[in-house]
Amino acid sequence: MASRWPTLRLLAQCKTQSQLRGQTPLKPSWTTRQALSSFPSSAKPGQASSPLSGYLGLVALGLLVTAPLAYKMAVEEPLSLDSLSLAERDQQTKREQGVNDASPMRLRMEKFVKEQQKEIVWALEQVDGNSFRVDEWQRKEGGGGITCVLQDGNVFEKAGVGVSVVYGTLPKPAILKMRANHKKLGEDIENIPDSLEFFAAGLSLVVHPKNPMAPTVHLNYRYFETANPDGTSGAWWFGGGSDLTPAYLFDEDAIQFHKSLKEVCDAHDKDYYSRFKKWCDTYFYNKHRGESRGVGGIFFDDLDETVRDKENTFAFIQDALKSFVPTYVPIINKRKDMPYTEQEKEWQQIRRGKYVEFNLVHDRGTAFGLNTPGARVESILMSLPLTASWKYMYEPEPKSREARLVEVLKTPKEWV
Template sequence: MKDKFYAYIQNLQNQITSKLEEIDGEATFKEDKWTRAEGGGGHSRVIENGAVFEKGGVNISAVHGALPESMQNYFGVKDADFFACGLSLVIHPKNPMVPTVHANWRYFEMYDKAGNIVDQWFGGGQDLTPYYLFEEDATHFHSICKKACDAHNSDFYKTYKKKCDEYFYNAHRNEGRGVGGLFFDYCKATDDMSMQNWFEFVSEVGDSFIDAYAPIVEKRKELEYTSVQRDWQEIRRGRYVEFNLVHDKGTLFGLKTNGRIESILMSLPSHVQWRYNYHPEKDSEEAKLIEVLQNPKEWVK
């Protein structure tokens, strides 16, 4: 399974970066291959200062070795080895009318000292973070997510949409990071779902990403914007940074397993602001976004 999933994310990385380069029309992804001293490595692809994308990364990794003590404590195990691979992406467009997007699809195995698999699971998801709320964009993104889920289980979308709203939440701000999408983790074999079934589900979600995001970018990338709207984008990016550094489990895992710091922090935008006690004007387009972030909506039925 680990070989099958790693081959899948290698191919998916190629598909996604090719499509995003086509949309940008100017900048290309630069690949940076790296190795981890304890075992494994990855391929980071980063795009910067393009016509459409200010900064973005589409990274894959496959790492293995002894599970660090901090992670042993987290999982409640001792003397375990692990293998983890995944694709993680974050795209920050230049135009504030185009939303930031994040996605991650991953697979994890844990072994005893004899090399036997003692646990394995899939995780992942994709979520949208707009700066200005176009409800039809949120509906489109969620519709694609629901279609991918419904192909496998009619309860998946409702369940994983709720988990996404709960996970990508800045509790210290009492607001969501964005308008959500899907989030699933610890997807293990059961009587109803084999690991092959989970692979098929996760790969269907991964394959749906371009259909979910690319049409939104194409529709919004040429819209005009003001310096005030650009400031708002950078202020909201500050909330994005806060979530990734305070709450995100993926960032924590990378830091505690001696991952490559440049790849772990590629999710941070190039330009960001923190203004003291800033609040948008009442009834403004900016306030409209905050209302939805504080009160998650059901975008599709």
């Protein structure tokens, strides 16, 4: 279904200050103001207080930076291959050969998430009737992302769909930490390099509908890879997931959402769904409130060769991401025009407050991003709702629909 949407539609609808010039990426005029920020080319995760997995969170949150060093690479004389960085090699490959099934996974993932971003943006625009604002951002050291946001629409209070692609350098402390989960990183413990080039690309989205009967949804899929000093691929892994956060619980929506994810998982591995469903319940847990953020979905990280080969894992990631639109759009269409009261809107705002709490207090990616100097804060915080509310000691009436939601959040259910 998703594949029938015209992938170039996004380019045609960039009503922002972008100029469209053939292969040149969109460059809204604010780019010069905002995007040439001081985001460091090597993010030095070893110096940050967050766990290293925050790196992936960065991708998740559209913080990381695209590769387009292309303009830097319009060199007069060809460089010797050995002196090229990973980013420069990839730019050369794209220029000379394009991207196909034989290309490095980096280029295939980048191409895939950018295509998917266009398709998802197009599908959500069809639901809302308004267009997304499209901001492509770069940083002077190279890299960047594309952040698409639709705000205060007919159906969506706020919908953000972000892609980021980054090339950087892992310092030795970061490599040592990552080894805990990825043995391939510096296999020879005697000869761990002082630094390693890495690549990360991902798509991240959060949709907050206006109607309190329609659930918020979050999704993120990402790929991470290191380059060996000789230029070959080193360690690699995929991560991601998708979860649903209703203010009013319609069991049928939760069931449909989980069923769709289970189908995708089952087609690739019969163990995936139950493992990733539990992982999701654990990760999206608002500890200080003693409740889950929502009714869950799937979440996973570190899917590497110890789980399954790269090709099959990418196939799973593709199916999972492609299933988003056909899963969520029917749910939003069913809920977007339902009648609701002022009190029900108020309850939604209270739940939005809890969403903000999770994202700002517990989400590792957000914390890491916000503590990274020069990060594009507006891309990280596109996940926050347009409005939220905190009422002191607010508790739903016993046996109300609101109380039932809280009950389910306190004891995650099996939906399929």
